[in-house]
Amino acid sequence: MQDSQLEAENLHLRRQLEALLREARANEEKMRRFDELEHRLIGARSVLELLRLLLSDYGHAFGIESVTLALVDADGETGRILDSELRDGAVLNDLVLLPSAAPLEALYGTARKPWLGRFEAPSHARFFNAPPRPPRSVALLPLSRHGELIGSLHFGSCDAERYDPAAGTNLLERLASIVAVCLESVLNQERVKLAGLTDLLTGVHNRRYLEHRCGVEIAQARRYKHALACLFLDIDKFKQINDAHGHPAGDAVLRAVGHSIQSQLRAGDTIARYGGEEFVVLLPQTAAQHAREIAERIRARIAAMPCTADSGQPLEVTISIGLAMLGAVPAGQEPALVAAELMAAADRALYRAKAGGRNRVEFEAA
Numbered sequence: 001m002q003d004s005q006l007e008a009e010n011l012h013l014r015r016q017l018e019a020l021l022r023e024a025r026a027n028e029e030k031m032r033r034f035d036e037l038e039h040r041l042i043g044a045r046s047v048l049e050l051l052r053l054l055l056s057d058y059g060h061a062f063g064i065e066s067v068t069l070a071l072v073d074a075d076g077e078t079g080r081i082l083d084s085e086l087r088d089g090a091v092l093n094d095l096v097l098l099p100s101a102a103p104l105e106a107l108y109g110t111a112r113k114p115w116l117g118r119f120e121a122p123s124h125a126r127f128f129n130a131p132p133r134p135p136r137s138v139a140l141l142p143l144s145r146h147g148e149l150i151g152s153l154h155f156g157s158c159d160a161e162r163y164d165p166a167a168g169t170n171l172l173e174r175l176a177s178i179v180a181v182c183l184e185s186v187l188n189q190e191r192v193k194l195a196g197l198t199d200l201l202t203g204v205h206n207r208r209y210l211e212h213r214c215g216v217e218i219a220q221a222r223r224y225k226h227a228l229a230c231l232f233l234d235i236d237k238f239k240q241i242n243d244a245h246g247h248p249a250g251d252a253v254l255r256a257v258g259h260s261i262q263s264q265l266r267a268g269d270t271i272a273r274y275g276g277e278e279f280v281v282l283l284p285q286t287a288a289q290h291a292r293e294i295a296e297r298i299r300a301r302i303a304a305m306p307c308t309a310d311s312g313q314p315l316e317v318t319i320s321i322g323l324a325m326l327g328a329v330p331a332g333q334e335p336a337l338v339a340a341e342l343m344a345a346a347d348r349a350l351y352r353a354k355a356g357g358r359n360r361v362e363f364e365a366a
């Protein structure tokens with residue numbers, strides 16, 4: 001073989017070796033980033049921290065244009081957990097809550113393996129929440145725990161070749177297992193936390209949560225000079241309902257009233273059962289006139305709400321509402337004291353609503 005031929009071959013081999021080394025280094029770097037993210041996922045302390053890592057940091061670290069997540073939420077509990085975590089009506093656009101696992105079962109079949117390939121709008125679009133540009137290739141990862149599909153993680157790329165059906169899926173399967181365990185763990189933690197702050201009968205928050213929330217809302221209202229309205233709501237002649245139709249009928253009325261009030265509030269508002277047949281609502285960033293309208297609407301809806309006892313007898317359910325607005329607060333005043341005064345003012349207004357004939361709204365400046 002001639003020297004020049006040997007030299008050319010040598011050069012070619014060297015280039016090949018360099019390319020392999022570059023690829024090995026890139027893979028090593030990818031593994032390092034993967035390990036780092038894996039550690040952060042495992043260390044996530046709240047559902048929001050975990051979702052941020054997955055839906056935002058993961059895409060940035062690996063240059064993935066679109067990362068979305070679907071979670072099965074059959075009883076609505078995950079939605080409630082997220083509502084209590086997300087403040088001021090914030091939403092997570094890249095998260096879809098599914099009322100059942102059926103769409104995921106249809107997607108993954110019994111194999112429940114990651115699916116890699118071209119984006120197919122009819123079956124994949126619902127998992128990508130209308131991104132600015134539809135992805136060209138996707139990786140769809142089933143998330144299972146104890147044999148049940150609990151969700152699905154989706155990566156979308158503008159590069160049509162990025163997620164190749166022939167590529168190995170070991171790393172993605174490992175990621176899916178870790179994400180499923182982490183999600184289950186943080187959701188369980190939040191469930192326990194929420195249970196301690198929820199009224200078991202009505203499913204709305206309890207007084208303990210209200211006291212904490214009221215402090216937060218007052219601090220925010222003072223810092224940003226926002227209005228804060230407080231409603232004290234009490235079911236009228238509730239004792240008569242219990243006495244005439246029994247305690248279970250009374251419980252059903254409490255649940256229906258709690259549900260009706262909640263359904264009329266915005267995501268950033270707070271409703272809590274204060275005790276017995278009393279509820280408190282906090283309306284941040286709501287001026288007096290608007291708060292009056294909301295209170296009046298809640299009152300009217302409940303008065304019109306169809307309610308029947310087990311015997312089939314119609315029940316007349318009405319509520320009285322006291323409304324108070326957070327007034328000017330002297331600097332340095334204890335938030336707990338301010339909260340107590342605000343609720344006391346709403347309670348005084350409620351007393352007047354009762355004395356004035358019930359099924360009405362009364363106002364009192366705090």
Ligand SMILES: Nc1nc2c(ncn2[C@@H]2O[C@H](COP(=O)(O)OP(=O)(O)OP(=O)(O)O)[C@@H](O)[C@H]2O)c(=O)[nH]1
Binds near residue numbers: 201251354
């Ligand atoms: N069913 C049921 N009743 C409850 C619960 N908690 C408190 N109560 C009842 O709520 C009733 C409250 O009665 P009162 O405070 O006299 O008030 P009221 O009959 O609503 O009368 P006004 O408020 O003046 O219109 C009592 O009979 C309590 O036993 C509960 O969790 N379930």
